[in-house]
Structure formats: structure tokens, C-alpha cells
Amino acid sequence: MISSRREGKRTGRVLRASPVIAVAAFIALCFVGFTPTHAATGDPAPALSEEDEICLSCHGSEGMETELASGETLSLHIRDGAFAASVHGSLGCTGCHMDVDAADHSMPATIDSRRAYSVQASEVCLQCHPDETLKEGPAHHARVLSADGPACAECHQVHSITNVAQWKAGIGETAYCLTCHGQTLAVRLEDGGSRSLSVDQAALRKSVHLNHECTSCHGEYSKDFHTAATSAGKRERSIVLAETCGQCHEDKFLQYEGSIHATLAKTGDLAAPVCTDCHGSHSVGPKAAYETLAGVPCKNCHDDIFTAYIASSHGQARGQADHIKAPICAGCHRAHDVSAAAAGAQLRDACLGCHENTVVTHEQWLPNTGLHFEAVSCPACHAPMARRRINLTLYDGGAKRAVSEHGGLPLFEERLRSIDTDGDGLDAKELWNLVRQINREGSVADMTLRGRMEVRSGAEAHQLSWKAVAVRNCESCHREGAEPFENVTISIVRSDGREMHFGADKKVLSSILSVDSVRGFYAIGGTRIALLDVLLVVVVLGGAAVPIGHMAMRRFFRKDR
Amino acid sequence: MRRIYVNPLPVRVWHWINATGFVALIVTGLQIRYGGLIGLMSFETAVDLHNWVGFVVIGNYFIWLFFYLFSDKITVYHPELNPRKYYREAFRQIRYYGFGILRGDPNPHHANPYNKFNPLQRMLYQIIMLLIVPIQFVTGLLLWDVTRFAGAVEWLGGVRVVDTVHVLIFIFFAGFLFIHIYLASLGRTPSAHFKAMFTGYEEEEDEAGEDDPGRKSTRGTGGEPGLAP
Known part of the structure; x- marks a missing residue:
């Protein structure tokens, strides 16, 4: 075995071949002779030049390698017969290695890494395959535009380059794609940035989509058709590609279409999550992977809420092996048809879905249980450390449903600000005027305000604690000056599905005008009319x-x- | 001195249950509404008591209603259907309370079993018993279970409207209680009407030419507004 491996690790190692070695190799060749590279296949042996035979007298030796400055090992071995069978076999070694001949085998450059050598060696390819020619083929378009794209040798191999048509015929779809996309590959964007086109093959191998071909999702590409990569940004590209998921997962996609996430995405909010934001693009895992504390994707955006959840009774229980039924995000909010947090009834129903006897146990001690369940959110009592507030929502008595901006009351924020001229939140008179104005316009049949006690933030809504410490003292709410009534908001569901809150004077609950404007909410003792x-x-x-x-x-x- | 049977047993039973119930409802109502200021009992206890007593008072109401509907004593509310005479007697009664009583004039109204109330009582008690009390019962019932009666609550304008009406009537009765008890002390003696509501008999000094107290008559023997409906 001939090896240039040296003892110790040094950087800037230089390969230097001497004419003596070349001559010795030639003599050795005379004694040893060539082993036909086509012997295994039985194909006719392609003819190699005498000069090439001299090169292979050394480089045909298995195990010939050198250590690079990066610590990597670069093989110098040319596989038996591979070069002779390649489309470049007729060019001979010096057809590409023009700076080397049998008489002068010097390696002029210091080689830092395999990558650096590939880039360097690929430069010679461009002499016959210039960028101008490559640009004509979309598959190479990104390579040409990208400074850090894969070198020729990284896709086409080094010495075993085959005829493209033969190569395509003998390779699978996914393997074909990964020839380039398994490399570092990116497309340059109009804004000067770049978008990666690389596929993490390790992640792909673990994906539930492993057995799908790339073209199952990327249907616009094939081995025979490849348009140029678009210059659309990564986010825009993800949004477009997310629709591909719906081709197979139609039910989930339809659920998603009705979610707050989809609504936000449709309004142009680039931060709104699409399929790949939660499931990954090429690393789509099994369903169970997203139902663990470590794997749940929601925390990527809702970090503060997830932190509160982890400390909650649900989070603590979930962390125990024997309490895997404790809900994680999707257990309450659902996985694909995620509704706005404002959808209190849905979340309450989610609570009752697991805590089946809750209504019965509450009825044993809580008067007007049904009303409490309507007017008080579960966390208002079961997250005792959370701050609470009264949230007033517009209610259409005629249609018997909450009023939203897209459901009959557009531009509510502008309307509200025009009434709240001093900008310090609506007082009782201003609120009364607002309700009267809306009713006078007739945009809503019979509009009034309904109230609901809830916690003040999404994070606090997840600070759920154990039953033993839940609020059970009636006087914590049913007395003047109780904490929940110190903070009052008015909210409406905007056209994008989110609930917008506007501040109001706490006296809106105790003013005589509230008999008309806040007809739908009254808490004995806490909101009595002064x-x-x-x-x-x-x-x-x-x-x-x-x-x-x-x-x-x-x-x-x-x-x- | 003669005794006139003006308060039959059903009326007396109804009255004292009602009186006890009203006091209990007012006390528990105050505790419910002013929990931060009053500490007689917990909010939970006050609500429970208020609900139970409320149902007792509602049931008790029907003792009064059925007694007068199905007995000839209903005439205590309408002894004569003569509006002109009614307003003349009402004016005379107002003048008595405003001036006559101060000068020692005799009460122009004399009670008997079929004409127990003076004109002011007749009007006030009918308003109370046929309008105000039923409204209080209905609003109380709705507030007892707002969810069960959600449709009615909504039809009436919402829970705050219903509650406000309930509280307004509560305020009325809180004030009425003082005047009711005071006027009840304006009988022949300060305790005469109170005793009569236990025994059923009012006592009246004999006067020449007095009608038979057991006979139907529009002429009374000294009824006061303190007499119960």
C-alpha cells in the first residue's frame, strides 16, 4: 500500500511527487501489468492511454490516501475500471489534471479540505462546461448563481462520471434529487439573501415520509423536468408548499383552514404558522413525536405560555410517566383547527371533556353553576395566582351570537376611538353612547354587552393548579372592590380571528347606565350599581x-x- | 268593649310566615349585596338561606291568594265598586293621618270582617300583593337559576335588568317595613293591631248605634294601615 499519510497532524501539508516516483511507477507497471477494470462486468475493456496506465499504476492501489489540513482524509484511489468506463475515460488523466504528467508529478497547491479540493478540482470542468452553458439547464442554475453551491465533483463523482441519460435511468427519483440537494445548495434571492435548497438526509431518513419520493410533494419536478428555483423567500416558499400537504392530508388541511393560524396566514402575516412550521419540511415525524414536552412545536412561538404550562398541574402531570393522559397543547386547543384563545366556550368544553363530573361536583356547592360556567373561565378560579379581569363582549341579542368585526361590526376599533375622545378608555357614558350608536344604526339587531371573568393573559391562563388550591371563596368575587372587577376590557373578534381588547373604566360595571349598556353581566356584590x-x-x-x-x-x- | 273577628286563621298564618320571611330575605339580601360591609354569615350561607326562604314565601303567598279567592272575605279589598266614594273616603283618610290624628279626631274608617281596610290600605295592599310581590317573586326565581330561565331573563332585558328590578323592590320593602310597623301601632292601643294579628280579634269600645260586627257592612271600626292584607 502506498500512502502519503505522515506522522502527526500538521496543517498546510503539501503533496509533492517527484520524477523519481513517476519513473519507479512506470517500471513497476511493466512488471505488474494492468488489471482490466471491466473484468467484473465482462464489457469490452475501454482503451486507456499509456500515460493513464502509468497514473493508475499508483492510483489504482486501494487505500491510497492523504490527510488534509482539516484532518479529513482524501482518497487518491481510482476505482478499478471506473475511470475507463466513465464518459471522460477518453480524455485521459491529463485531460483534467493538466498540470500533471508522468515526468512531472507535482501537486502545486496546499489542500485544506475535501470541500476545498472539490471546488478547486471542479474549476477545470468549467473549461468544457462553462457557466453560460450550464445556465441553460435549470438543474445547474442554482449552482451557477450560488457561490457556495456544490462543486461539480460533489454531484457527478470524480472519476466515474457516467453518461447523464444512463445515469438517470439507473437511479431512483429521490436519489437523483439528493445528488444535488443532498449537498450544500442554495439559491440567491432578490433581496441579496439566500435560501437553502439542501435536504438534511439524516432527518429525512427518520421521517415518516421516508418511503415517499421527493416528487410526491415536489410534483413540479422530476428527473426529466426541473425548472429554475424561484427567488421567493423561504417563508413565501413554505406557505406555497404547505398546500401540497393537503393533497394527502385533506382532512387535517381543512381543519387547518378554519384555524386562527390559517386566518392569520391569509391576512399576509408571514409569522403565521403553516404545516412545515410545526411538522418540519423533510423531518416530518410520527404524531406521537409532537405530543411530548420536548417535541411539541407550539412552544416555538408560544414560549411564555409553554413555560407557564410546564409549571402547571397539567404540565407536571404530563412529565410523569403514569400521567400521559394529562393534556398537552393540542389536548385543549386542538392540533389543526386551533381557535383563537377568545373562543372561551370551546376551551371550557375542552376542560369538561376530560373532567367529566365537573358540572356535578360544582353543582353540589356552587349556586347558579351553569351561569358561573358561562360567565367565569375555568382558569379564573383554577389558576389562583393569575390576575383576573372582566371582559365585555358585544352580543347580538337578535341573532343570539357574539358580534365580530366581520360579522356585522366592521372597523370597531376606529368607532371606539372616535367615542373615546380622551383616549383613557371608555367610561360609563361613552360605553352607553357606543351601544346606543350601534343599536341606532341597526348594523346589529339588538346589541348589548356580556361580561366574562377571565385571566388577563394567555400565559396566566395556563397557570392551572391543583384542585385543592382553586378559588372557592365566594367573597373573592362577590364583594365590592374584588380584584376581578378592578380591570375591565371591551373586546371584539377581529376579521383575522383574534380578539382585540380595549381598556374601560371599571365604573362601567357599577354605573346606572350599565343597566342598559351592560345588560348581560352582573356579579352580585361585585358590580352593584352605586x-x-x-x-x-x-x-x-x-x-x-x-x-x-x-x-x-x-x-x-x-x-x- | 266588643271583639271583632277581622283576621281569620289563614290570614294570620300567612301574615307571620310572610313577615318572618321578609325579615329573613332582607337580612340575607343585605348580606349578599353588601358582603364586604356586613359579616353576619358567609356569602354561601346567605345565598342558600335567601333561596330557601324565598321559596317558602312564594308558597306562602298562595295561602293568602287562595283564601281570598275562595272566601267571601275578598270584599275587604273591594267592599263597594264605587270610584267616587272610594276617592272621597281616601281623601278623608289622608286628611285624618295628616291632621285629624294630631287633633285626636276619630278614625273615619271602622273595620269589620268584610271591610277591614281603609281606602288607602285597600289600594296599597292590592298594588303590593298583586303587582310588586309577584314581580319580586318572578325576578327572584329568575335570579335563582339564571341559566334555567335564560330565555325569560333575556326577554326581560338581561340579568342586570332583572337584578336591578329585584333590588329596587327590595329597597321599597326595606323602607315600607318601618312605615308598616309604625302604622300598626296606631290602633286603639299601640299593641292592639299586633295582638289582633295573633288572636284574630280587634277590640273596639261600644258605641251607640253600632252595626253588628258580624254583618256585611262597608262601615268599619277603626282599621289602620298596619293591618295586614
Whole structure:
């Protein structure tokens, strides 16, 4: 075995061949002779030049290699007969290695790495296959435009380059694609950036789509047809490709189409997730992979909420091996038809879906259980550390449904700001005017406001704790000045599906005007109307004053009887 | 001195259950509404008591209703269907409470079993018993289970409207209680009407030419607004 491996690791190693070696190789060749490279196949042996035979007298030796500065090993072995059978066999070794001949075998350059050598060696390809020619074929378009694209040798091999037609015929679709896309490959974008076209083959091998061909998803490409890569950005490309998923996963895709994520995506929000954001592109895993604390994709965007969830009773239970039924994100929010957090009834139903006897157990001690379940979100009691608020929502009494911007009340924010002229949130009079204005316009049949007690943020909604520490003290809400009534918002579901909250003065709940404007919400003790308190005092004092006054007058006139 | 049977047993039973119930409802109502200011009992207990007592008072109402619907005593509310005479007597009664009583004038109204109430009582008690109390019952029932009666609550304008009406009537009764008890003390003696509501008999000093107290008559023997409906 001939090896240029040297002891120790040094950088900038230089291969230097001497004429002595070349001559020695030639002599050795005379004694040893060539082993026909076509022997195994029985094909006629392609003729190699005498000069080529000299080269292969050394490079035909298996195991010939050299260590590069990067620490990598570069094989110098030319497989038996491979070069002779390649389309470039007729060119001979020096057809490409023009700086080497039998008499002068010097390696002029320092080789840093395999990649560097591939790039360097590929330069010679361009002499016969210039960029201008390559650009005509879309498959090479990206290679030409990209400075860090794969070198010729990385796709076409080095010395065993076959006829393209033969090669295509003998290779599978996916293997064909990975010939280039398994390499570092990128397309340059109009904005100067680049978009990777590489496929992580290791991830692909673990994917549930392993047995699909690339063209199953990338149907616009094939071994015989390959358009130039678009210059669309990565995000735009992901959004377009996500629709491909629907071709097989139609049910899931239809569910997604009705989700808050899809709604946001349709409004042009590039941050809105599409299929690949949760499932990955070439690394699509099994369903179970997304239902683990480590693998759930939701946390990529909703990190603060996931942190709260991990600390919650659900998160803690989920982390235990014997509590795998504890819900993870999709358990409550569903996986594909994710609704806006504002959809309180849906989330409440999700709670009751697992906690089956909850209504019955609450009815045993909680008066008006049904009303509480309607007007109080589960976390408002079961996340005792969370801050709470009263959220007023517009309700169409005629249609018996909540009012949204796209459901009859467009430009609500502009309308609200025009009424809240001082910009400090709606006070009782302004809120009353708002309701009257909407009802007068008739855009909604019979609009009023309904209230719901909920926690103030999405993260707090996930701070669910164990039953033993849940709020059960009625006075925590049913008294004046209770914490939930200190923060009041008015919200509406916008056209993109999200709920927008606007601040309001807490007195909107205790004003006499609320009898008209906030007809649909009342919490005994907590939102009592201040004017009625005054009236009670006046009536009681009056009720006491009448007998006292009458008795005083009778006593005063007693002497006249 | 003669005794006139003006408060039959069903009326007396109804009255004292109703009186006890009203006091309990007012106390528990105050506790429910002003939990931060009053600490007689927990909110939960107050709600439970309020609900139970409320149902008792509603059931008790029908004792009163059925007694007067199915007995000849219903005339205590309409002894004569003569509006002109009614307003003349009402004016005379107002003048008595405003001036006459101060000068020691006799009460122009004399109660008997078929004409127990003076004109002011007749009008007020009919408004209370046929309008205000039923409204209070209905609003209370709706608030007892808002979900069960969601349709009715919505039809009436929403839970806040229903509650506000309930509270307004509660305020009315809180004030009425003082005046009711005071006027009940304006009988022949301060305790006369109270005793009568236990015994059923009002006592009245004999006067020459007095009608038979057991006979139907529009002429009374000194009824006061403190007399129960």
C-alpha cells in the first residue's frame, strides 16, 4: 500500500511527487501489468492511454490516501475500471489534471479540505462546461448563481462520471434529487439573501415520509423536468408548499383552514404558522413525536405560555410517566383547527371533556353553576395566582351570537376611538353612547354587552393548579372592590380571528347606565350599581324618618286634643 | 268593649310566615349585596338561606291568594265598586293621618270582617300583593337559576335588568317595613293591631248605634294601615 499519510497532524501539508516516483511507477507497471477494470462486468475493456496506465499504476492501489489540513482524509484511489468506463475515460488523466504528467508529478497547491479540493478540482470542468452553458439547464442554475453551491465533483463523482441519460435511468427519483440537494445548495434571492435548497438526509431518513419520493410533494419536478428555483423567500416558499400537504392530508388541511393560524396566514402575516412550521419540511415525524414536552412545536412561538404550562398541574402531570393522559397543547386547543384563545366556550368544553363530573361536583356547592360556567373561565378560579379581569363582549341579542368585526361590526376599533375622545378608555357614558350608536344604526339587531371573568393573559391562563388550591371563596368575587372587577376590557373578534381588547373604566360595571349598556353581566356584590346603594340609604332613612316625624307631631299636638 | 273577628286563621298564618320571611330575605339580601360591609354569615350561607326562604314565601303567598279567592272575605279589598266614594273616603283618610290624628279626631274608617281596610290600605295592599310581590317573586326565581330561565331573563332585558328590578323592590320593602310597623301601632292601643294579628280579634269600645260586627257592612271600626292584607 502506498500512502502519503505522515506522522502527526500538521496543517498546510503539501503533496509533492517527484520524477523519481513517476519513473519507479512506470517500471513497476511493466512488471505488474494492468488489471482490466471491466473484468467484473465482462464489457469490452475501454482503451486507456499509456500515460493513464502509468497514473493508475499508483492510483489504482486501494487505500491510497492523504490527510488534509482539516484532518479529513482524501482518497487518491481510482476505482478499478471506473475511470475507463466513465464518459471522460477518453480524455485521459491529463485531460483534467493538466498540470500533471508522468515526468512531472507535482501537486502545486496546499489542500485544506475535501470541500476545498472539490471546488478547486471542479474549476477545470468549467473549461468544457462553462457557466453560460450550464445556465441553460435549470438543474445547474442554482449552482451557477450560488457561490457556495456544490462543486461539480460533489454531484457527478470524480472519476466515474457516467453518461447523464444512463445515469438517470439507473437511479431512483429521490436519489437523483439528493445528488444535488443532498449537498450544500442554495439559491440567491432578490433581496441579496439566500435560501437553502439542501435536504438534511439524516432527518429525512427518520421521517415518516421516508418511503415517499421527493416528487410526491415536489410534483413540479422530476428527473426529466426541473425548472429554475424561484427567488421567493423561504417563508413565501413554505406557505406555497404547505398546500401540497393537503393533497394527502385533506382532512387535517381543512381543519387547518378554519384555524386562527390559517386566518392569520391569509391576512399576509408571514409569522403565521403553516404545516412545515410545526411538522418540519423533510423531518416530518410520527404524531406521537409532537405530543411530548420536548417535541411539541407550539412552544416555538408560544414560549411564555409553554413555560407557564410546564409549571402547571397539567404540565407536571404530563412529565410523569403514569400521567400521559394529562393534556398537552393540542389536548385543549386542538392540533389543526386551533381557535383563537377568545373562543372561551370551546376551551371550557375542552376542560369538561376530560373532567367529566365537573358540572356535578360544582353543582353540589356552587349556586347558579351553569351561569358561573358561562360567565367565569375555568382558569379564573383554577389558576389562583393569575390576575383576573372582566371582559365585555358585544352580543347580538337578535341573532343570539357574539358580534365580530366581520360579522356585522366592521372597523370597531376606529368607532371606539372616535367615542373615546380622551383616549383613557371608555367610561360609563361613552360605553352607553357606543351601544346606543350601534343599536341606532341597526348594523346589529339588538346589541348589548356580556361580561366574562377571565385571566388577563394567555400565559396566566395556563397557570392551572391543583384542585385543592382553586378559588372557592365566594367573597373573592362577590364583594365590592374584588380584584376581578378592578380591570375591565371591551373586546371584539377581529376579521383575522383574534380578539382585540380595549381598556374601560371599571365604573362601567357599577354605573346606572350599565343597566342598559351592560345588560348581560352582573356579579352580585361585585358590580352593584352605586346609585341603588344611595337609594337604599335614602329610603331606609326616609322610612325611619316618617314614623319619627309623625310621632313627634302627635306628641307636639297632644295638648291641643 | 266588643271583639271583632277581622283576621281569620289563614290570614294570620300567612301574615307571620310572610313577615318572618321578609325579615329573613332582607337580612340575607343585605348580606349578599353588601358582603364586604356586613359579616353576619358567609356569602354561601346567605345565598342558600335567601333561596330557601324565598321559596317558602312564594308558597306562602298562595295561602293568602287562595283564601281570598275562595272566601267571601275578598270584599275587604273591594267592599263597594264605587270610584267616587272610594276617592272621597281616601281623601278623608289622608286628611285624618295628616291632621285629624294630631287633633285626636276619630278614625273615619271602622273595620269589620268584610271591610277591614281603609281606602288607602285597600289600594296599597292590592298594588303590593298583586303587582310588586309577584314581580319580586318572578325576578327572584329568575335570579335563582339564571341559566334555567335564560330565555325569560333575556326577554326581560338581561340579568342586570332583572337584578336591578329585584333590588329596587327590595329597597321599597326595606323602607315600607318601618312605615308598616309604625302604622300598626296606631290602633286603639299601640299593641292592639299586633295582638289582633295573633288572636284574630280587634277590640273596639261600644258605641251607640253600632252595626253588628258580624254583618256585611262597608262601615268599619277603626282599621289602620298596619293591618295586614
